[in-house]
Amino acid sequence: MKKIFSLAAGTATLLGVVMAGNAMANTTLENIREKGHLQCGVTSGLPGFSQPDDKGNWTGIDVDTCRAVAAAIFGDASKAQFTPLTAKERFTALQSGEIDMLSRNTTWTLTRDASLGLNFAGVNYYDGQGFLVSRELGVSDATELDGATACIQAGTTTELNMADYFRTHGMEFNALVFDTSEQTVQGFAAGRCDVLTSDRSQLAALRSKLTDPNSAVILPTIISKEPLGPVVRQGDDQWFNIVKWTLFTQVNAEELGITSANVDEMKSSDNPSIQRLLGTDGDMGEKLGLSADFGYNIIKEVGNYGEMYNRNVGPGTPLDLERGLNALWTEGGIMYAPPVR
Secondary structure (H helix, E strand, O other): OHHHHHHHHHHHHHHHHHHHHHHHOOOHHHHHHHHOOEEEEEOOOEOOOEEEOOOOOEEOHHHHHHHHHHHHHHOOHHHEEEEEOOOOOHHHHHHOOOOOEEOOOOEOOHHHHHHOOEEEOOOOEEEOEEEEEEHHHOOOOHHHOOOEEEEEEOOOOHHHHHHHHHHHOOOOEEEEEEOOHHHHHHHHHOOOOOEEEEEHHHHHHHHOOOOOHHHEEEOOOOOOOEEEOOEEEOOOHHHHHHHHHHHHHHHHHHHHOOOOOOHHHHOOOOOHHHHHHHOOOOOHHHHHOOOOOHHHHHHHHOOOHHHHHHHHOOOOOOOOOOOHHHOEHHHOOOEOOOOOO
């Protein structure tokens, strides 16, 4: 009996130590403030979404999503630092605490939402999987790809989507799998595969890396839904809300006509929705554990959603992507955010 009692007492003591340690643990926001920057996981290089220049400066939609969160916390978008990750590395890096958030053209799925201990904090790009082929192949539709060899990036949803599509249409394919998107496009350029399959936005980015981008065409077929967005660890609702409402603030700002150019002028607006978003009225920032002007800082430092889209992937950029589904719901798209109230 003594041994049993001793074991039970020891277990209780250990449990008490663990619980005390958990109670003393900092929140994600506290840890970020303490170290003085936000650590964000991004791709190892994808034009329009996250890519460093020759001086190490990162740009892209996913990068701007991180910069907007840094602006919400510090009032300074430059407080975001970036960790390049492959598709296979991304979730482990977030789970382990190596990064504070993941913003890496990552598709929101049930399995990822329910079994990895992670939460998707919204959608910053609505996409769908497609196919990139050489013009010389003479293919105009995905149903003509029976027996094709496909270049695919490991650790993504693309191979399963392609398998579902080909099985449904009674076709077969051979998969040639690479670790990174850079290796994937190199394999395609070298003629190792007939088709490169990925999200259509990524296909546009990878095509821009070809010696002659016009030598390849993206087929019109879309075989999946790919809602891409930022991801955080489960268990910290405050942090989840901060990342989520940073993105919502950018979408609402575009709808309200607030831009990085006019945000100072908008601070004197008598529109209650604008006042709440910019922090001139109400306690929206306090509810999140942020300053009252967190919304103002996001827009001043990074801009609204439309500005973020247009400078990275919109018309006039190498990707030249129309807004499509990513237009505001008031403009024929499905980009929609809950109200700041």
